[in-house]
Amino acid sequence: MDQKIIVTVDVVLLTLVGERLEVLLSRREREPFAEQWALPGGYVHAVEDADSLAAARRVLREKASLTSPYLEQLYTFSGATRDPRGWSASIAYYALVSADTLRPASPAPFELWPVDELPRLCFDHARIVDGALERLRGKSAYSSLPCYLLPPAFTLTELQQTYEHVLGQKLDKSAFRRKLADFDFLEVVKDAQRTGSHRPAQLYRIREEKNLMLFDRTI
Amino acid sequence: MDQKIIVTVDVVLLTLVGERLEVLLSRREREPFAEQWALPGGYVHAVEDADSLAAARRVLREKASLTSPYLEQLYTFSGATRDPRGWSASIAYYALVSADTLRPASPAPFELWPVDELPRLCFDHARIVDGALERLRGKSAYSSLPCYLLPPAFTLTELQQTYEHVLGQKLDKSAFRRKLADFDFLEVVKDAQRTGSHRPAQLYRIREEKNLMLFDRTI
DNA sequence: TTAGTTCGTGGCAAAGTGCAACTAATATTT
DNA sequence: AAATATTAGTTGCACTTTGCCACGAACTAA
Numbered sequence: 004m005d006q007k008i009i010v011t012v013d014v015v016l017l018t019l020v021g022e023r024l025e026v027l028l029s030r031r032e033r034e035p036f037a038e039q040w041a042l043p044g045g046y047v048h049a050v051e052d053a054d055s056l057a058a059a060r061r062v063l064r065e066k067a068s069l070t071s072p073y074l075e076q077l078y079t080f081s082g083a084t085r086d087p088r089g090w091s092a093s094i095a096y097y098a099l100v101s102a103d104t105l106r107p108a109s110p111a112p113f114e115l116w117p118v119d120e121l122p123r124l125c126f127d128h129a130r131i132v133d134g135a136l137e138r139l140r141g142k143s144a145y146s147s148l149p150c151y152l153l154p155p156a157f158t159l160t161e162l163q164q165t166y167e168h169v170l171g172q173k174l175d176k177s178a179f180r181r182k183l184a185d186f187d188f189l190e191v192v193k194d195a196q197r198t199g200s201h202r203p204a205q206l207y208r209i210r211e212e213k214n215l216m217l218f219d220r221t222i
Numbered sequence: 223m224d225q226k227i228i229v230t231v232d233v234v235l236l237t238l239v240g241e242r243l244e245v246l247l248s249r250r251e252r253e254p255f256a257e258q259w260a261l262p263g264g265y266v267h268a269v270e271d272a273d274s275l276a277a278a279r280r281v282l283r284e285k286a287s288l289t290s291p292y293l294e295q296l297y298t299f300s301g302a303t304r305d306p307r308g309w310s311a312s313i314a315y316y317a318l319v320s321a322d323t324l325r326p327a328s329p330a331p332f333e334l335w336p337v338d339e340l341p342r343l344c345f346d347h348a349r350i351v352d353g354a355l356e357r358l359r360g361k362s363a364y365s366s367l368p369c370y371l372l373p374p375a376f377t378l379t380e381l382q383q384t385y386e387h388v389l390g391q392k393l394d395k396s397a398f399r400r401k402l403a404d405f406d407f408l409e410v411v412k413d414a415q416r417t418g419s420h421r422p423a424q425l426y427r428i429r430e431e432k433n434l435m436l437f438d439r440t441i
Numbered sequence: 442t443t444a445g446t447t448c449g450t451g452g453c454a455a456a457g458t459g460c461a462a463c464t465a466a467t468a469t470t471t
Numbered sequence: 472a473a474a475t476a477t478t479a480g481t482t483g484c485a486c487t488t489t490g491c492c493a494c495g496a497a498c499t500a501a
Contacts, residue, residue: 006267006268006269007226007268008227008229008266008268010227010229010311047227047300047309047311048225049225049226049227049302049308049309050225052302053301053302053303054300054301054302055298055300055301055311076297076298078295079274079295079298079311079313081266081273081274081313082272082273082274083268083271083272083273084272089268090266090268092229092266092274092298092311092313094298094300094311141436144438145364158448159448159449160447160448175489175490175491176448176449177449177450177451177489177490177491177492178488178489178490178491180449180450181488181489198498199447199498199499200446200447200498200499200500201445201446201447201448201497201498201499202446202447202448202449202496202497202498202499203447203448203497203498204447204448204449205448205449217360219363219440220439220440220488221438221439377479378479378480379478379479379480394458394459394460395479395480396458396459396460396461396480396481396482397457397458397459397460399480399481400457400458417467418467418468418477418478419467419468419469419477419478420466420467420468420469420476420477420478420479421465421466421467421468421477421478421479421480422466422467422478422479423478423479423480424479424480439457
């Protein structure tokens with residue numbers, strides 16, 4: 004080994020609050036940059052973490068009490084100058100959760116910030132957030148990724164609006180539903196409807212055997 | 223820092239030889255696994271490498287005398303058990319080059335192996351190769367990535383065949399050319415034709431201002 | 442009952458795609 | 472010199488997919 008290298012994981016946890024994507028930030032407890040806003044993260048613990056995914060899960064568990072959101076490796080940001088302590092590599096992950104997942108812990112050591120009104124972030128964390136947004140938006144056009152921003156059961160209109168907010172464009176209702184039917188990764192939740200102020204809407208969920216679906220064309 | 227962590231870069235260099243994708247492998251010079259086949263790679267040098275991309279470039283320069291191929295970060299493979307020396311993280315990159323780029327250095331410390339007839343590889347390098355192939359194949363369906371498996375100037379038939387070999391399926395000639403025209407990232411090389419045993423073919427190159435193009439639909 | 446709103450589906454014109462035939466340009470053969 | 476073979480590049484057309492809009496269905500509220 005050439006010299007000691009700092010290895011951390013950082014997690015970009017995204018959720019949809021109303022029409023806006025928000026990201027979970029926490030105040031750093033230690034130097035450098037103590038008290039400033041940063042992504043939840045920390046050193047990889049070689050004794051405790053089997054791999055970097057396990058480290059990311061641990062971070063989410065410790066900082067946001069989350070157990071199993073959608074979690075995917077994003078990119079590794081590295082270099083000599085991104086951390087004042089020395090040459091560092093941050094293995095970045097991004098996580099998607101429904102907004103209500105975060106409600107319970109209210110007096111929490113974290114806050115949700117809209118992605119287009121972020122405070123100044125430590126290190127290169129602003130770039131990491133940008134990378135996560137680019138990945139989310141790019142991948143959402145041809146995958147079922149936005150489902151993970153919703154609770155387990157949702158209506159087709161809710162799903163369409165989620166796609167619209169993530170992609171930043173309106174979609175056609177009938178074309179959207181035709182494609183959902185073609186791709187065939189949802190199933191109706193029997194006898195479950197979203198009952199509101201008007202005609203009730205059928206609830207759907209991701210079919211159990213399907214995980215993230217990649218489509219052969221755009222949604 | 224919790225404990226010392228090994229940080230390396232490994233590069234999956236892919237090229238198209240005839241109809242088959244091949245990957246560059248080299249024999250390891252040191253323990254562990256000395257003399258066995260592995261991806262070109264090595265420790266990140268904190269003093270020498272500005273970041274992991276620079277480290278990957280250095281590896282390619284040292285092991286394959288390559289200066290500027292298409293080079294993109296793939297994924298970071300990490301964990302306590304993938305390297306017998308301890309907890310390690312390999313920041314993996316993949317590179318694409320045209321076959322003729324590798325011809326010059328003939329008595330070289332590396333060999334090209336067809337991706338579906340690989341020898342036993344060290345560490346988890348077989349998984350890393352799989353990841354690179356998955357990325358290449360996935361991304362090729364909606365991007366100009368396969369261009370980088372060709373020399374700077376090429377005919378449209380050569381480009382179509384490259385797509386076909388990477389994607390593993392035949393494409394329609396007229397639809398393929400219509401889409402190339404729509405996406406508009408190629409330009410004719412004036413007065414340059416591939417002259418063979420029959421009708422000559424116009425040579426094209428990637429338009430200078432365009433880098434990797436992502437299409438809004440499949441090629 | 443009636444009006445208002447959202448859910449869900451169907452029709453249709455326009456755009457995109459797959460298939461095959463056609464013309465063009467060259468080398469090779471006769 | 473003419474005919475043949477082969478690859479390059481284009482065109483026409485049927486078929487599929489998409490975008491747009493409207494309609495009926497189901498519920499709440501007045």
